[in-house]
Every structure is written in C-alpha cells, then in structure tokens.
Amino acid sequence: MTEQWQQDICRLTETGGLLQGTLSQLRRKDGDAAPKIIIRPVQLKNGLHYQFEAHFANKVIHNNWLPEDAGPKLVELLDEQYRQALLKTQEADIQLLLSKKGKPTLLRKPPTASAASTEQQHNRQKQRVIAEGQAAPFMVELGIMTPEGKVHAKKQDKFRQINRFLEMVTDVLPQLPQGKPLTIIDFGCGKSYLTFALYHLLAVEQNRDIRIIGLDLKADVITFCSELAHTLGYDKLSFMVGDIADYDGVSEADMVVTLHACDTATDAALAKAVGWGASVIMSVPCCQHELFKQVSSDALAPILSQGLLKERFAAIATDAARGTLLEVLGYKVQMLEFVDPEHTPKNLLIRAVRSESGTQVKKWEQYEQFRNFLQIAPSLEKLLAGRLPAN
Ligand SMILES: C[S@@+](CC[C@H](N)C(=O)[O-])C[C@H]1O[C@@H](n2cnc3c(N)ncnc32)[C@H](O)[C@@H]1O
DSSP states (O other), X not given: OOOHHHHHHHHHHHTTOOOEEEEEEEXXXXXXXXXXXXXXXXXETTEEEEEEEEEOSSOEEEEEEOHXXXXXXXXXXXXHTEEXXXXXXXXXXXXXXXXXXXXXXXXXXXXXXXXXXXXXXXXXXXXXXXXXXXXXXXXXXXXXXXXTSOBOGGGHHHHHHHHHHHXXXXXXXXXXXXXXXXXXXXXXXXTOHHHHHHHIIIIIISOOOEEEEEEESOHHHHHHHHHHHHHHXXXXXXXXXXXXXXOOSOSOOSEEEEEEEETTHHHHHHHHHHHHTOSEEEEEEEOOOHHHXXXXXXXXXXXXXXXXXXXXXXXXXXXXXXXXXXXXTTEEEEEEEOSOTTTOSOOEEEEEEEOSOOOOHHHHHHHHHHHHHHTOOOHHHHHTGGGSOOO
16 A cells, blocks of 8 residues: 555655655665665756666766656655655655654655756756766766865866867767667777766766777777776776777777877778768867878968978868868768867867768869868878769
C-alpha cells in the first residue's frame, strides 16, 4: 500500500512543485550506489524533466526523468537505497528521515528555495557549460578545480578555454546524427583536456551514447590519458598511439577534433574526417610551416619580404585554403576565435559542418585562383585529390 509520504512526493514532482531534492545516507555503505543524489528541475527541448545527479567519488552521472516518472523513481530510491531526503518546495524545506524498517519522520522548516532562484541558478549555469562551484571530476583530476569546484587561480585560462570549446561544440550538437551511437576522434590529442571535457559534456552530463578515441604519436601521453580515463570510469573513452595519416581504427566517425596538431598533421586529420563523412569537424591548426616555404607573389612582396608578416600571412593562407577546400566538398565553414588572442596566437578554430549541398564548383574556382596566385600546393588538396573537381 502506498504511504502518505510516497504519494506526497509523487504529487510534488507531477505538479513541478519540487524545486530541489537531495538524497543521502545510504542504507548500505558497501554497495555501488552513489553516496548522494541531487535532483533539480530542468527545462529540456521536450519539456520539464527532473534531473537526478548521482555523485560518486570520481564521477557524476545524470539521468533525466519526466515529472510523472520522477516521483516513483525517487520513492524507489528511498525505499531501497537512501534513508534521508531533503525536499525543497516553495512552501517549506521538508526533511524526510526513514528508519531502518522504513518508518518515516517528517520535519518541516521555512523555505530556502524559490522557483525564481532555482531558475536563476539554472540560467547562470547555462552561461558556462561547466560552472565554477560544481566540481567536474575530470577538472579535479587534471588540477584545474579543487574538489569543492573552485578553479585554481593559475588555471583560469584553461578553464575558460575548456568552456569556450564546449560552447562551440554545443552550438553544433544538433548537426550530429541523432538516435545512434556517436563516434568522435581526437587527432593529436596530447594530454586531452578538451577530450575529457567533451566526454564529460556528452556522456556524463547529457547521457549520450558515444565513444571517443584519442590518437597521438607520444606513448607517454597516451598512457597518462588511458590511466586517467580509467580512474574517472570513462569507459567509452580510449586512447591509442599512432600517426594520424596511418590511422584506420574506425570505418566512420561523426565528429573529428584536432587541436593544435602540428603543421600538416591537421591536414591529415581533415582528410580523414572528410573521408569518413564526419558531420562536424573542429580544428585548431598549429605551427603552419608548409606554405611559408612555398608562398610567392611579387604583388605581395611588402608582406613576404618581412619574416614575421610572411609567417602570419602563410598561416592565414593555409587556413583559408583548408576552409575553402572543405567548402568545395559541401561543408559549411566558420572561422572562430578560439581563445582570447592575448593568451596564444594559435587561436583560430575551423568549425565545419557537413551539408548535403554537394560539390561547390564556384568555391573550387575561387580556390584555384587563390592557390595559383600564391603559387602554393597545400597538402590538403593533395590528400583530397580524388574528391575534388579536376584541375
Ligand atoms: C601541441 S600538442 C596539442 C595537444 C592537444 N590536442 C591540446 O590541444 O592540448 C600537439 C600534439 O599532436 C601530436 N601529433 C603531432 N603530429 C601527429 C601525428 N602525425 N599523429 C598523431 N599525433 C600527432 C603531438 O604528439 C602532440 O601531442
């Protein structure tokens, strides 16, 4: 028979009256349940849900429930796993204590949450994908945040960079295939800060079915990343030693990320992404030496005769060529400022989203003019030769 407190909880979630809930005091300390669950209302595309945020020692897992299912779920958790609940409503803070035999004690205190403040908190958190004050386990492990969620003073730039990257990813999430597991490859992953962030956003926060593979030439960083993924319990995040150009570990990928992969390693990554028909490409190029040696134009002598200007010009020309080649193949391309240029000159992000528009002949003509004028032979053109219109 359903008890009064159980009916009250179901009514609270069904009516949206529950503003925040916390479950604690595990009945069994030796089980695998999270020591604490925080419940809050979230407005998703398909309406109001309650998000159950389970806090484990080294990870946080989210599950979203419809209001009519959230109440029975909460009751089930209290019946089976937790002995204490703090339920905040607009009228009161209700503390529910359950004895070992399930006998309830209810304490009512004046309310400390209001619908407005809950909404504000939610909106504030929306401004940053990962909010300061809420410890993300991967950030703690990477030494960016304290276990209390405070960002270390020296890591503020990294924190901003991670959030900026996640914002840029969030914008294009609707362009990724829906209703199927996603494969994401990070080429030249290095220490993989942003890969861990991506996994946190998609697999932990959004509960998406994804796998991410990081590839790098360096065995030591791959060992470091593999161990960290294991510590965090990120079981769909794996790392491999290898060269981008030779990588054939997957037959398709939905998103390819390449952040500061050196020189033409970026081109190898872009060519792989195109070959797999990746829906989204996020690429921050780095150390672009190739065109520096090639670019030549009498008309541009005032630029090309100055080493520093030539270097910057060659880098811009490289990215312009890359972007245009992707456009030729039907990608919608945006050049975005990745982080404040004050922090690093390597701050251009190429974001490309695949469209169904097919080969763009006009773009190809533009590209040919550009390439001939500068007398360059970019790697990416060679790598994509079979897919591009004939010269
Ligand atoms: C500057 S680090 C960037 C690391 C990381 N993506 C980041 O943004 O913090 C460049 C990484 O790319 C890797 N790399 C360069 N060329 C590569 C290639 N051809 N195949 C695989 N990894 C490569 C390097 O070993 C290095 O770890």
